[in-house]
Amino acid sequence: MTNKTTTSKTTDRRSFLKTTGAAVIGSTLAYNMGFATEILHTKRGTLKIGLIGCGGRGTGAAIQALTADPDVVLTAMGDVFIDRLEESLAALTKVKADKVKVDKKHQYIGFDAYQKVIDSGVDVVLLTTPPAFRPDHLVAAIAAGKHVFCEKPVAVDAPGVRKVLEVAKKAKEKNLSLMSGFCFRHDNANVATFGKVLEGAVGDIRTVTTFRNGGELWTKPRQPDWTDMTYKMRNWYYHNWLSGDFIVEQAVHSIDMMSWAMGDKLPVRAMGTGGRQRRVDDIYGNIYDHFAVEYEYEDGAKGIHFCRQQAGCASRNTVEVAGTQGNARMVMGREHEIVGRNTWKYDGEKNNMFQTEHDELFASIRNGKPINDGEWMANSTMLAILGRMVGYSGQAITWEDAFNSDHELGPKIDEYNWELVWPTAPIAIPGTTKVL
Secondary structure, X not given: OOOOOHHXXXXXXXXXXXXOOEEEEEOEEEEHHHHHHHHHHHHOOOEEEEEEOOOHHHHHHHHHHHHHOOOEEEEEEEEOOHHHHHHHHHHXXXXXXHHEOOOHHHEEEOOOHHHHHHOOOOOEEEEOOOHHHHHHHHHHHHHOOOEEEEOOOOOOOHHHHHHHHHHHHHHHHOOOOEEEOOHHHHOHHHHHHHHHHHOOOOOOEEEEEEEEEEOOOOOOOOOXXXXXXXHHHHOHHHOHHHHOOHHHHOOHHHHHHHHHHOOOOOOOEXXXXXXXXXXXXXXXXXXXXXXXXXXXXXXXXXXXXXXXEOOOOOOEEEEEEEEOOEEEEXXXXXXXXXXXXXXXXOOOOOEOHHHHHHHHXXXXXXXXXXXXXXXXXXXXXXXXXXXXXXXXXXXXXXHHHHHOOOOOOOOOHHHOOOOOOOOOOOOOOOOOOOOO
16 A cells, blocks of 8 residues: 655645636635636536535535535535534525525435435535445445545544545546545645645654644433434434544544655554543543544654543644754644744745635546545544554554454444444443454
């Protein structure tokens, strides 16, 4: 298994955007002298979009997709909960009324809604359901020949990661775009800073340290008419078979940036710890509220990741790279600088990274130059899964052993129904819990 470096990927995207005349400022896609607009309209007609997963992230992704191209429409939506779909549709209609064309027969509800959206005649699908469903939804979308925006993470366990790697190859064979939701790779300041790091501005990298510390999130109290599956789906974040735990669902962004700085090479092993100090109520399912993981690379470099979700504590979202000739420090959304032999500070334009990833996706479709993020997005997800595994077990685990694990956390895609009672595993205890 090989990895492409992000330097070449970023350069390719930047240069190809320039050739279409598109430049992103904030959340608006501007077209130079109408040239890019002409290309977008004449290369192909209207692109139909299908949204699978109508929560807040899905609604946001749909708005960004509808903003990214002048000739796109949303024609199908799917979710397991009708209230989520209706709320999303109302929000989208309010913001993009002229581009929302979802009639009643194309509003699909249920665990099979994803397939109905895919089969409805759309050209592009947005996969924004809870992470457990991502591998199978992606397989179905690529099999049907659809371009895909695939939110992070792409799986919750190693079998799911391997499935994504395989379908990414099929997407490449079919010349389909597969865009990852790892949005921090589309932030202008990050692109510039990581580009310099990968070009050697800090020398040989010895350590990359990432922090993702924040507060607590929502919960949905059980209602009298809810089945066990309804309750767990409403609180999917807190059940690791649906979310992967928060290190996989949220902190994976920071782990992905660690991998980016490392040139997306794979570590040989990891060791770590974790636990739950604040999330002690049953409503929090079986996930942790903190992790600390060290990844070791073949050349001796170390990747160190800390994450925490606890109210009342200091927040931090940073990436720091220590090299033989200097250090790079990135405070997300605030400052990006390098100190040492090649001192430098980013002072360029800011952008909306969520919008930029969709701008690039649709530009790639129009120009017939597909983007395929499949390999690195799967590996970044696996890094977070490895972090969970070492945190849960307290053991040192090699990449090879973790990647080849056959342990699946949840049911098969065709087993989901509202009467299914899928047991939530006991809360992991380091030194006792087995993950392999």
